[in-house]
Amino acid sequence: MPRDIPDFSHETLALSQGAQRVVGVDEVGRGPLAGPVTAAAVRLDPARIPAGLRDSKQLTAARREALFPEIMASAEVSIAHATVEEIDTLNILRASHLAMERAIAGLTADYVLIDGNLIPRGLVIPATAIIKGDAKCLSIAAASIVAKVTRDRIMVDLAQHYPGYGWAENAGYPTKLHLVALLILGVTPYHRRSFRPVHNILYQENSVSS
Numbered sequence: 001m002p003r004d005i006p007d008f009s010h011e012t013l014a015l016s017q018g019a020q021r022v023v024g025v026d027e028v029g030r031g032p033l034a035g036p037v038t039a040a041a042v043r044l045d046p047a048r049i050p051a052g053l054r055d056s057k058q059l060t061a062a063r064r065e066a067l068f069p070e071i072m073a074s075a076e077v078s079i080a081h082a083t084v085e086e087i088d089t090l091n092i093l094r095a096s097h098l099a100m101e102r103a104i105a106g107l108t109a110d111y112v113l114i115d116g117n118l119i120p121r122g123l124v125i126p127a128t129a130i131i132k133g134d135a136k137c138l139s140i141a142a143a144s145i146v147a148k149v150t151r152d153r154i155m156v157d158l159a160q161h162y163p164g165y166g167w168a169e170n171a172g173y174p175t176k177l178h179l180v181a182l183l184i185l186g187v188t189p190y191h192r193r194s195f196r197p198v199h200n201i202l203y204q205e206n207s208v209s210s
Helices: 009-016 061-074 084-090 092-105 138-161 176-185 196-209
Strands: 022-028 037-043 076-082 111-115 127-130
Touching: 009 022, 009 111, 009 127, 009 138, 022 092, 022 138, 037 092, 037 138, 061 138, 076 084, 076 092, 076 138, 084 092, 111 138, 176 196
Parallel strands: 022 111, 111 127
Antiparallel strands: 022 037, 037 076
16 A cells, blocks of 8 residues: 655645645654653745655655654754653643644644644644645645654754663664663653553552562
């Protein structure tokens, strides 16, 4: 079955209806046990769209890294995060939307195309939510690449400070190595305490020590 190839039709529709600055938004990092959630907002120049934009999950790490500077050089880009503390306080969905809102606020936009089925409640700009938008919409695809590359780099850096969890390879996702390391090495300040595997380890530790 052929993969979806994103196009510029959603942006074109918004522009035809009077929008002048259409921005695509995506986030990455809802599933990991550690690290921030990262969002990117991208306004593409229709005359300078990098070739080969796809949903970041459909691209190799090398291809994402190659496209990243092309996007940064040819488009308006804003990157933002929600911290581990915000994830634990708000919940992961609200924190993801907060990161999106922050990324959008970094650009001047009058219409937003958002990956997913929900529009962040704090967004006051007209918007459309597009399910699987990163596979359908070029601006969202570009945002997905920027967010993924940025967050992966953050996790590689954190891996240098907290070795043993495999973050440079697993980006904080719950791989077998990561889960075993959690049991052996314990919970770091960058682990999401509201996520069940981390919460369970902390609960067990408290039960043993009490």
